[in-house]
Amino acid sequence: MSALRVVPANRHGRERLYVCRPDGSNVAWYDRETGRVNLLGEDSRDAVLQALKPFLTGPVTVGPPPVPTPAELARLTLHPDDDLAPNRPGEALLVALDRDPAHRLRPDPRRRALTAEETVGTALDGLEGAGWHTLHSIALPGGDRIHHLLLGPGGLFAVHALYARKARVRVADPMVTVGRREPEPLLRRLRAAADRASYALTAEVHPLLALAGPADLTITVQPRTVRILQDTELPGLGRLGGVLKPADVEALHAMARDRRTWGRV
Template sequence: MSGLRVVPTWRHGRERLYVCGPDGGNVAWYDRETGRVNLMGEDREEDVLAALKPFLTGPVTVGPPPVPTPAELARLTLHPDDDLAPNRPGEALLVAIDRDPGPVHRLRPDPRRRALTAEQTVGEALDRLEGAGWHTLHSLPLPGGDRIHHLLIGPGGLFAVHALYARKQRLHVADPMITLGRREPEPLLRRLRAEADRASYALTAEVRPVLAPVGPADVRLTAPPRGIRVLQEPELTTLARQGGVLKPADVEALHAMARDRNTWGRV
């Protein structure tokens, strides 16, 4: 008996099977999507393939792990406190509500919780694009207290997506103003352009703004907003249908740069 055991894991919708030794250390891993078995040491190849045999779904390539790309090396050297990739949708709001839940009895719902619902709804929709060559980062802090709700990076380019809670309310968009229900109009589109411009400066790549209203009763546009797409949550998947802008290596490099907190401190 080799004493090897197979431990399946999931990350961003992709399955990876790790082969562990008796001491718990990784001996190899099998990536089903690429059909490759990566060996930490060639002397265990026969034992590894025997342990993986029930899990193999077709022909596989066997060899040492690929050489890390510059983007992967940057990720490996990034301090955990500076890594923004683990941020959950609405991370900043989750932290704020945890620190100050507010009064138990309120005449009106806490607007932070409505905003959180919007960011979580949009964030979950964008996270479902992972595994198709796209990455999403959430709640990216900007100097001055501003935030980019979601940054989508993939073959079709970069998008700064702003979630807006609009449940059962009419949304009227008249660039640069938006009017939600009976509220006073506000120049939200001007702010979204400014945030996208700051992101473009930080990443030295074009970032396009997207307004994502969640649950509106109706969306009315006086005219298409200049340079901004307005997409409801079910329509966000259309962003992933675009391609031909960035190569896979460029996507990974921009993702590695964007997940570093220090990238955003100079905008």
Template sequence: MTGPRVIPTWRHGRERLYVRLPDGRNIAWYDREASRVNLLREDHRDEVLHALGPFLTGQVTVGPPPVPTPAELARLSLHPDDDLAPNRPGEALLVDLDRDPGPAHLLRPDPRRRALEAEQTVGEALDRLDGAGWHALHSVPLPGGDRIHHLVIGPGGLFAVHALYARRQRVTVADPLVTLGRRDSRPLLRRVRADADRASYALTAEVRPVLALVGASEVALPAPPREVRVLTEQALPELARLGGVLKPADVEALHATARDRNTWTRV
């Protein structure tokens, strides 16, 4: 073969069709999802379009690759070990359970597994907001062994979300106390607000606290808690309806900052 050939590849879960010269040099790639042909060599434009002809569908933009934004440059320069974006919901608990699964004969379930179920349920709900212009980070590490369960960034602002397992229990929230069923009350809202304050300091932007209740049979709020939004897992999509706070460029810039582990080392 003397002309360019098309090589299909997958990058970050997206299909790309690279156009390569016989000597192995790439001269273009076609991003199906973006409907864009990115030319690395303008003088090979006709050859590229001829090679890609059988693969092109609908309206396609043809031109040089777009100039990366500052947020994209920051992401590209981030070392993989410092990138928090790949973290799974409950990442810290998954690692802990992998290292120490605990005895299998306990009469009561390991509380870590219940906490993991809560974080996974909430994390999956937040990840589904991605199509509405939101980004979710999970298990954001803080100094001292603390962590933010979930950080959500989108058009409606920034939220630090704390997931609480409450399966089949009545939850009473009387600021700052949270009571599950007949258990002793805990001043959990102080922790939720503290997480948001630390995130605000790290990102130099307002981060609002959210308590997400997973599986609660009933939620009692004698009075609205100060600053904290209390939601069940079914109500988390309400966040996607919030807007008017951040522009898309601001969302991307804050996400690029937040996903860097080094951002959180001094809060």
């Protein structure tokens, strides 16, 4: 086999080098992240390795492509309209504000809520490289919504983002008071959302309240089952572990990203 070409590409955030015949058909690809050369035919092994030789760094594994896991198969068969993974932080608010141009002409509390979801969502997305996944803006039947669902080695968390910029926050379970606003039973609603997520995923989901930019936080009594963190503390969740194995995280992520999973809660 001669005249093989090496073509770089980026698929699903992974850098790969494809080895192609002159007609453009693939015979193999090299995944830099895993250090693996995936051969589509054993008879091309020597020619492929010769073509890739200038690009290989360190030891590599050579063999046929690995068999897709059940989670990978679920992702591959999921219709794009049902895939929640592309949702941006605050997706539902972004869509609602885009459909209501008048919000630019008047104060709109949705803009503050959007700022909170974007701030918290960005912090959670930063955990991606540590084996975590985050899904944003999951709609539930009845009009409720989970702002962020965090899945990783330390378990599952239903995260509610609350705008509290430069405000004092007081928590007296189940009431949460931000600045001079009226107290609201936010922790009760957060527990209910986490319970619905647990039912949908058949796995324990913990409620988490994430405060975006508070000036001060007072907790009179540590709330039952609810974790409360400021947005600057969210990266510390990446140190949690020992609850879920990587395969379990991927399987739960595949289930959670399917919009149809949430239609029965």
